[in-house]
Amino acid sequence: MVVVARSGSKRTVAAVDAAAFKAGVRVGMPAAKAQAMISGLHLVDADPGGDALAVERLALWMLRQYTPVVAIDSPDGIVMDTEGADHLRGGELPMLTGLVNALRGRGLQARGAIADTWGSAHAIARATRREVIIVPVGETAKAVVNLPISSLRLSPDIVSGLAVLGFRTVGELSATPRAPLTLRFGPEVGRRLDQMFGRLAEPIDPIRTADLIEVIRSFSEPIGAAETIAKYIGKLVVELCAALETRGQGVRRADLIVYRVDNTLQSLRAGTAKPVRDVQRLTKLLCSSIENIDPGFGIEKLSLAATMIEPFEEKQSISSLVEEMIVDVTPLLDSFGNRGQRMYRLAPVESDVPERNVGRVSPIAAKLGQAWPTRWPRPSRMLARPERIEVIALTPDHPPASMTWRGKRRRIKRGDGPERVFGEWWVRSSEMEAVRDYYSVEDEDGNRFWVYRSGDGVDPATGTAKWFLHGIYG
Amino acid sequence: MPITAANPVISELQDRIRRLEGGTARKGEVLSFGIAEIDAKLPGGGLACGALHEVAGGGADAVHGAAAALFVAGIVARTKGDVLWCLTRPDLFAPALAQAGLHHDRVIYVETDREEDVLTNFEEGLRFGGLGAVVAELVRLPMTASRRLQLAAEASGTIGIALRRWRRPTEAADFGQPTAATTRWRISVLPSEPLPVPGIGRARWLAELIRARAGEAAEFEIGACDATGRISLSPHARDGQDQARRSWNLG
Numbered sequence: 001m002v003v004v005a006r007s008g009s010k011r012t013v014a015a016v017d018a019a020a021f022k023a024g025v026r027v028g029m030p031a032a033k034a035q036a037m038i039s040g041l042h043l044v045d046a047d048p049g050g051d052a053l054a055v056e057r058l059a060l061w062m063l064r065q066y067t068p069v070v071a072i073d074s075p076d077g078i079v080m081d082t083e084g085a086d087h088l089r090g091g092e093l094p095m096l097t098g099l100v101n102a103l104r105g106r107g108l109q110a111r112g113a114i115a116d117t118w119g120s121a122h123a124i125a126r127a128t129r130r131e132v133i134i135v136p137v138g139e140t141a142k143a144v145v146n147l148p149i150s151s152l153r154l155s156p157d158i159v160s161g162l163a164v165l166g167f168r169t170v171g172e173l174s175a176t177p178r179a180p181l182t183l184r185f186g187p188e189v190g191r192r193l194d195q196m197f198g199r200l201a202e203p204i205d206p207i208r209t210a211d212l213i214e215v216i217r218s219f220s221e222p223i224g225a226a227e228t229i230a231k232y233i234g235k236l237v238v239e240l241c242a243a244l245e246t247r248g249q250g251v252r253r254a255d256l257i258v259y260r261v262d263n264t265l266q267s268l269r270a271g272t273a274k275p276v277r278d279v280q281r282l283t284k285l286l287c288s289s290i291e292n293i294d295p296g297f298g299i300e301k302l303s304l305a306a307t308m309i310e311p312f313e314e315k316q317s318i319s320s321l322v323e324e325m326i327v328d329v330t331p332l333l334d335s336f337g338n339r340g341q342r343m344y345r346l347a348p349v350e351s352d353v354p355e356r357n358v359g360r361v362s363p364i365a366a367k368l369g370q371a372w373p374t375r376w377p378r379p380s381r382m383l384a385r386p387e388r389i390e391v392i393a394l395t396p397d398h399p400p401a402s403m404t405w406r407g408k409r410r411r412i413k414r415g416d417g418p419e420r421v422f423g424e425w426w427v428r429s430s431e432m433e434a435v436r437d438y439y440s441v442e443d444e445d446g447n448r449f450w451v452y453r454s455g456d457g458v459d460p461a462t463g464t465a466k467w468f469l470h471g472i473y474g
Numbered sequence: 475m476p477i478t479a480a481n482p483v484i485s486e487l488q489d490r491i492r493r494l495e496g497g498t499a500r501k502g503e504v505l506s507f508g509i510a511e512i513d514a515k516l517p518g519g520g521l522a523c524g525a526l527h528e529v530a531g532g533g534a535d536a537v538h539g540a541a542a543a544l545f546v547a548g549i550v551a552r553t554k555g556d557v558l559w560c561l562t563r564p565d566l567f568a569p570a571l572a573q574a575g576l577h578h579d580r581v582i583y584v585e586t587d588r589e590e591d592v593l594t595n596f597e598e599g600l601r602f603g604g605l606g607a608v609v610a611e612l613v614r615l616p617m618t619a620s621r622r623l624q625l626a627a628e629a630s631g632t633i634g635i636a637l638r639r640w641r642r643p644t645e646a647a648d649f650g651q652p653t654a655a656t657t658r659w660r661i662s663v664l665p666s667e668p669l670p671v672p673g674i675g676r677a678r679w680l681a682e683l684i685r686a687r688a689g690e691a692a693e694f695e696i697g698a699c700d701a702t703g704r705i706s707l708s709p710h711a712r713d714g715q716d717q718a719r720r721s722w723n724l725g
Contacts, residue, residue, distance in 0.1 A: 327604030329556050329582070341595060342585040346568035346578055358568050367579040372569040374701065377674075380547075380570040381540040414666065416673045442674050446665040447534060471567060473677065474535075474544035474663075474698065 004031045005046040014046045051075070058108075059207055064308045066099065068255030068267040069206045077125070079118050081204050084292060085269040087340035096132050116140045118204065119196030123151035123170070141197060145171035152192045158185050170196070201264050206257065213247070214305040215239040222261050222298025229299070230287050236304040237283045243306075250275025250312025256286055258293055259301035266293060272334045273364045275310040281331050285338055333363055348372050352421045353436075354382065354470065376419060377440060379450040379471030386468035389451060393467070396457035399439040403451065405469050410443035420456070435462040440473065448473035488688070505552060505633065509707055512681075512696075516657065517688040521549065524631040525656035526624040528615070530638035532662030532680070536646035539611065539639040541679055542661045544574050544699055546609055546635050551575035551703030553633060555606030558599040560584045560592045562611065563639075575703030580606070593619050596634065603630035611637045613645075620653035649684075658685040664695060667708075678708050 002025055005014035011031035020041070025034045035041050052075070059078045063070040066089070069081035082095065089095035096112045103110040113125035115135040120143065124133055127147045135143045147170045150159050162185070167173050173181075174193050181189050194200035208214065215236050223229060233256065244251060252275055256268040270285040286304075293299075336343055344360040348370045351357050357372065372378075391400035399415025417439030423431025438452045450471035455463020506513045506520030513519045521527060531542040543566060550557045557580050559566070564585050568578050584595050589612065596610035600623060615636055627634040636655065640646050649660070660682040667675035677698035683691055695708040 327555060329602070329604055332558075332599065332602045332604070333582070335598065336584055336595060339591075339594075341591065344583050344585070345581065346566075346583065348569075348578070354567075363582045371578070372572055374573055378567055378569040378573060379540065380543045380567055380574075381538050381565050382567040384565060414672070414674050440674055442666055444665075445533070446663040446678070448663065448666070448674065448677065472538045472540040474541035474570070 001042040001044065002031075002034055003044050003046050005048075048075070056207070058103075060209060062099070063207065064253065066095065068257055068269050068305065068307060069204050069265065071204045071207055073118075073122060077122065079121070079204055081265075081267060082114060084267050084289070088269060088271045088337065090340070090342070092134055093132070096134065100131050115143065117196060117198045118202050119153065119192060120144050120198075122153060123147045123196065127151050144196060145169065145174075149173055152189075152196065154188060154192055158188060161185060162189075201262070203263055203265055208305075212305055212307065213240065213243050213249075213309065214303055215243065216301065216303045218301045219299065222295075222300050224295035224298050226290055226293075229293060229295070229302075230290055232302055233286050233290070233304070234279075234283045236302060237279050237286065240304050240306060241277050241279050241282070244277050244309065244312070247309075248311060248313070249306075249309040250277045251282065251306040251308070252276075252310050253306070253308035254282060254286065255305045255307050257303045257305070258295075258299050259303070260296045261298045261300050262296060264296070268292065270334075270338050273330045273337070273362075275312040276334075277312050281334075285334055288335060288338060330364060351424065353424060354378075354421070354438075356424075356427075377473065379448075380474040382471045383469065386452070386470045389467050389469045391451070391467045393453075395465075397437070399441050400451065400467065403441070403443075403449075403467070403469075405449070410447070412441045413444055414442045416440040418453075421452075433459075433461050438470070503631065505549065508704060509696075511707060512683075512692075512694055515683060515689060515692040516686060521633065522656050523633050524628045526620060526627050526634045526636060526654065528636045528638060528653060528655040528658040530646070530649050530658075530660050532660045532682070534643065535661065535663060536638075536640050536643055536649075539637060541663050541677075541698075542637055542639075542659075544570065545659070545661045545679065545681070545705075546637050547571045547574040547576040548699030548703035548705060549635065550607035550609060550633070551577075551699075553606035555580075555604065557581045557606050558584060558595075558608045560586070560595045560599065560608070560610040562586055562589060562592055573701065574699040575701055589613055593623075596636070597623055597626050600626035600632050600634045601630055603632060605632055607633045607635065609635045609637055611639050613638070613640055614648070615653050615655075617651075617653055620655055624654040624656070655685075656687045657683060657689075660684055664708075667697065679705075681705075 001017045002013050002020050003015040004011050013025060013027055013029045013031055013034050016025045016027060020038065023038050025037060031043065055072055055078065059070050059072050062078060062080060067080045067082050067085035071079050073079040082092065086092045086095045089098060092114050096114060100110050100112050111125050111131055113121045113133045115121040115124055116137060117140060120135065120140045123144055124135060149162050149167055149170060152170060162173065178190050191200060195202045217232055217236060252272055254270045258266045268286065268289050276282060333343055343363045345363050345365065346358050347361045347368060349357055349359040387405065390404040392402045393400040397418050399417050400412050402409060402411050418437035421436045421438060423434030425432040435456045436452045436454060437456060438450060440448060440450055442448045449469055450473065451467060451469050453465060453467050455465045457465060503523040504518040504520030505523055529542045529546050530536060531539045535541050551574060559581055561583065571581065572578055586592055586595065592610050592612060596608060599605055599608035615638065623634055638649060640648065662680045664678040664680050666677050669675045679696050679698060680693060681696050682693040685691060697706040697708050699705055
């Protein structure tokens with residue numbers, strides 16, 4: 001299947017699917033040629049308007065989910081300024097992988113790149129085969145040298161003109177004297193090169209929807225001191241909360257965009273676990289990352305937007321003399337989350353295999369009544385990976401008489417077991433017959449360990465009969 | 475403070491000092507162990523609530539902190555409200571904490587990569603004031619940091635427990651350095667209670683109270699936490715100094 005674009009009377013291939021690509025159809029080929037190559041080729045007319053709408057919808061979704069500054073990189077891309085927002089997603093790599101995976105889950109094939117400048121990220125995302133690529137700060141020049149000149153966001157005429165002159169890569173072009181190029185192709189080539197290498201600022205104009213709640217404050221004199229910024233953040237938050245109150249909404253993501261006098265912008269995002277409309281709490285959250293704002297030559301405009309809102313109901317707190325106060329810890333969790341810490345509760349998982357027995361859940365997840373079985377003593381510390389030990393033990397079901405762990409031999413005085421754990425074939429087919437026999441053992445000094453033998457000690461199909469130390473009792 | 479309490483002059487002086495220090499409303503609230511012998515050694519009759527306490531493992535447990543973690547879990551299980559547990563090495567096994575009476579719904583873990591972040595989270599948790607207890611697994615606890623933590627705990631009335639854990643047994647000498655903590659405990663494992671049949675009985679610990687502000691050092695042989703987080707004095711050694719009994723147990 002191919003998508004055919006029309007320009008005047010020319011019909012060219014705009015996009016191909018995997019099967020057509022295999023048969024030799026390429027983007028930019030005349031439609032008639034493609035039809036001649038494959039019989040029964042399914043042609044679909046391109047719908048640029050629909051595509052643009054879909055990309056815009058996607059961009060708005062990303063604005064809510066990922067970062068405050070999102071713009072459409074037409075015709076087929078979306079550009080985001082992720083600085084100051086990636087920490088809410090656990091860092092750059094988890095954020096980008098998560099984004100590409102989320103898009104794949106919706107049936108979209110996407111490629112993502114994070115780089116210092118819009119130009120280089122644009123080029124790298126389109127030129128590489130990898131789905132996700134992150135260029136470390138300051139290594140843009142090295143990363144883009146070998147990219148084709150078609151990734152420079154120049155018009156097709158200029159690209160073909162440069163190709164005629166023998167230019168193939170960005171590196172060759174940037175090493176050429178600028179004046180003759182400008183004379184022949186105009187200032188566009190130099191501008192795009194400078195934008196790619198970060199010598200020329202290229203601010204991203206964030207998209208906004210009509211119903212987005214945003215409060216803006218412009219300054220006649222640029223501001224720069226941290227106290228001043230904090231003061232105006234406080235004023236903006238008051239306005240924002242008033243606007244939210246009229247709609248009965250609370251904020252889940254608040255974005256502060258800082259416009260500097262040199263036409264660059266910076267953004268901060270504060271996320272909350274539950275909808276919030278508390279002036280003090282929001283101010284505190286936003287002000288906690290104030291040291292990340294670099295005012296440069298001064299700030300001329302501050303804008304605060306509630307990009308993600310949820311219905312928020314005021315509740316009357318129960319006042320009683322005897323009832324115990326249940327303290328809401330979400331303000332504390334929000335503060336941790338905005339500093340990029342990992343927070344979780346550990347909850348029981350239905351599994352007998354100890355390492356699968358514990359699952360991480362969100363700290364604000366609903367509390368479940370489940371509990372672990374309490375009849376078997378469990379060690380308080382578990383090794384990340386069971387460690388091999390040498391033991392002397394009577395087969396098939398006696399606890400070890402002595403064990404050597406980390407080069408130290410211990411005589412075992414007491415032991416309990418075995419507790420047999422069967423493999424879970426529904427998780428991994430290789431565990432079909434696997435068995436572990438767990439023993440609690442105590443050495444002469446009172447150190448207690450949780451050890452296991454792989455296999456039941458009789459049938460070699462159930463395990464290797466090697467011994468491992470898995471946990472340490474308190 | 476059984477000795478000092480008898481003297482009215484000294485107790486009056488202590489009250490005055492407490493007032494001068496600017497004590498809060500919750501000051502003086504304590505979390506008792508429920509064992510007269512241990513509580514008698516602690517000023518106020520238990521672990522002070524708005525204060526920082528230090529717990530470390532002894533011997534090999536200085537690295538693993540397995541017994542120390544359970545001892546701490548038993549203490550915080552008896553507080554009310556959520557518990558914040560700050561750590562860098564996520565090797566705690568939650569079922570064991572649940573067996574010590576600390577229900578999994580009550581614990582929020584905050585995992586970080588850097589030791590400094592643990593200190594920051596610890597302090598923020600203490601300052602927040604709405605938590606039952608805050609626990610942090612720390613390698614280093616400098617004097618300045620511990621004083622900040624102690625002040626934060628005093629201001630909010632939340633009990634803070636620094637669970638000291640080292641990477642190598644030799645580094646455990648660091649536990650001799652002074653800190654601003656109110657009490658300091660070292661928990662070492664002892665052979666478990668003997669059973670009439672083969673098997674492992676209730677775990678026993680040697681709990682050394684190395685330092686207690688306005689109190690005396692002491693050591694106790696205790697039985698590990700039960701399902702409600704309570705420890706018990708070991709039936710074989712009522713008196714913590716009874717070395718003869720201990721050696722009998724070992725034999």
